[in-house]
Amino acid sequence: MSTFQRKGAFQISEVANRLIDPVLARKAGINTALIGSWDEIAGADFADCTRPEKITWPRRNADLTSESAGVEPGVLTIACEGARALFLTHAQGELIQRINGFFGYPAIRQIRIVQKPVAPLHKHRRKLRPLSKTEAIRLSEMTTEIENDKLKAALDRLGRAVIGSRK
Known part of the structure; x- marks a missing residue:
C-alpha cells in the first residue's frame, strides 16, 4: 500500500468497485471493469444482446513447478439472446482477441454461449446534449494530432460524452 493517503471525498464508483470486485471475482471470476467495458x-x-456471465479458470496442477505454473486461459460464459447466438458463434475468434486485448494477456481461450434474455443496460443512460459549435471545434482541435483513427x-x-453531459 502506498504511503500517500487521499483526503476528502471518494467517488462512489471507486468504493463500490472495491466492494463488488472481490465478490464478483470469487463467484464469477470477472470484475466490474470487464462488465463496464463490455459494450466496447x-x-x-x-x-x-450479450452479457458476460462468468469466467471459469482451469484448476492448477500441483505437479507444475513455479516456473511453468503461469495463468492458464479460462472459458468465458456469455449470455446471448436468441438467434444472435449463431452470429456470435461465428465471431467468437475476434471477440476472444478483443477480450484478451482488454486484459492485456491471453486470459480467455474459449467462449461458451448460453441462450437467455439479456436485460438492456442502456435504459438509465442520460441523453447527451448536442455540442455547441465552439465545443465541437475545441474537441476537434484536441484530437487533430492523433494519427491512429x-x-x-x-x-x-469520450470527449463528446464528457462535454455533452455538462450543463
Missing part, C-alpha cells in the same frame, strides 16, 4: 469489447453488433474516434466519443 463486444462491439455494436453484440453489445445490446480508432484511438481518435474513441477519444472523440
Whole structure:
C-alpha cells in the first residue's frame, strides 16, 4: 500500500468497485471493469444482446513447478439472446482477441454461449446534449494530432460524452 493517503471525498464508483470486485471475482471470476467495458469489447453488433456471465479458470496442477505454473486461459460464459447466438458463434475468434486485448494477456481461450434474455443496460443512460459549435471545434482541435483513427474516434466519443453531459 502506498504511503500517500487521499483526503476528502471518494467517488462512489471507486468504493463500490472495491466492494463488488472481490465478490464478483470469487463467484464469477470477472470484475466490474470487464462488465463496464463490455459494450466496447463486444462491439455494436453484440453489445445490446450479450452479457458476460462468468469466467471459469482451469484448476492448477500441483505437479507444475513455479516456473511453468503461469495463468492458464479460462472459458468465458456469455449470455446471448436468441438467434444472435449463431452470429456470435461465428465471431467468437475476434471477440476472444478483443477480450484478451482488454486484459492485456491471453486470459480467455474459449467462449461458451448460453441462450437467455439479456436485460438492456442502456435504459438509465442520460441523453447527451448536442455540442455547441465552439465545443465541437475545441474537441476537434484536441484530437487533430492523433494519427491512429480508432484511438481518435474513441477519444472523440469520450470527449463528446464528457462535454455533452455538462450543463
